Amino acid sequence: MRALTSAIVLAGLVLASTPAPAQEFNLVIRNHKFEPAEIRVPAGKRVSIYVSNEDATPEEFDSTALKVEKIIPGKSKGLVRIGPLDPGRYEFIGEFHADTAKGVVIAE
């Protein structure tokens, strides 16, 4: 019993010390718009956003606030890694269609 308890405690410690895998979020570009246009992510953590561009034309996920500039070719997916972020609002745009493609990441 003692052995089992210490094994569980040990396992717990090991798990706690390994960094948790980045939390994943999904975003779709359709008709030069982001869906959803608002993503809530945990502050202080690294986060992965999978951006799926369903339009035929390429788009650039662009945000100086998030420090990301990434081209997502038409009809394909791209992975955007962000964080760790302080709590707050971080706007992003699709630079190639900046008047319609707008979104915001909210870290909390």
Next chain:
Amino acid sequence: MLGALVIVFREVIEAGLIIGIVLAATRGVAGRGNWVAAGVVAGVLGAGVVALFAEAIANAFEGSGQELLNASVLGAAVVMLMWHTAWMARHGREMAAEMAAVGAAVTAGQRPMTALAVVVGLAVLREGSEVVLFLYGVLAAGTSGSSLFVGGLLGLAAGAAFTALTYYGLLSIPARYIFAVTTVLIALLAAGMAAQAVQYLDNAGVISVLGRRLWDSSGILPQDGMLGRLLHTLIGYTDRPTELQLLAYLGTLALMAALAWVATPARSPRTAM
């Protein structure tokens, strides 16, 4: 049409600033025009290839291909700029003396243009592939495409004019100081590129330390404003730098200063020590 003009212009001025500085730094070097032109042409071809394989690149390395490519391109440019600075430290003094003696218009003799031509090529490649993809998207969308395409071409022309402006602006600096000025500009350019490169490595998930941002000056001088963009390219201004970016920036400056110091031939007064 205006939107296309603005987007293309923004991308072109980044490469344009670099070309303007390279041209000013190599004033008087025989055949430099051909070297720079070769760099631009190679860069444009490279941009076409990158744009063509954009999807394959994006999907490479578990979705980090684009970031790794950008980091590599920037890293290579930093190395080239360091090499050039070291070379100039070794030979610049005699060249400056020569130029002052015979007048600035006369050739400053042999000088390796390869490093700077590569830097020009890499800058054009990086910014150019975005322009190519954007214009492709515009053309592929059809209907209003042609007016946007014209906008893009106008943006390109405006960017070229801006390059000329940078060049002639720098040329108005007296020949005596131009080496000093361009050396500092090139060091800051390299430091800024290094800071960008480490951020791409962070985005690629290769580096995941020192990612905290140090400050946020976007309220005072936003990086995506016109002045912010210029300073971003020119001196590596970043409105929300991470710890790692500042480290890369200062490290590059220190390394370049050290390289230049080591490469400078010993001056006679120093032997007195």
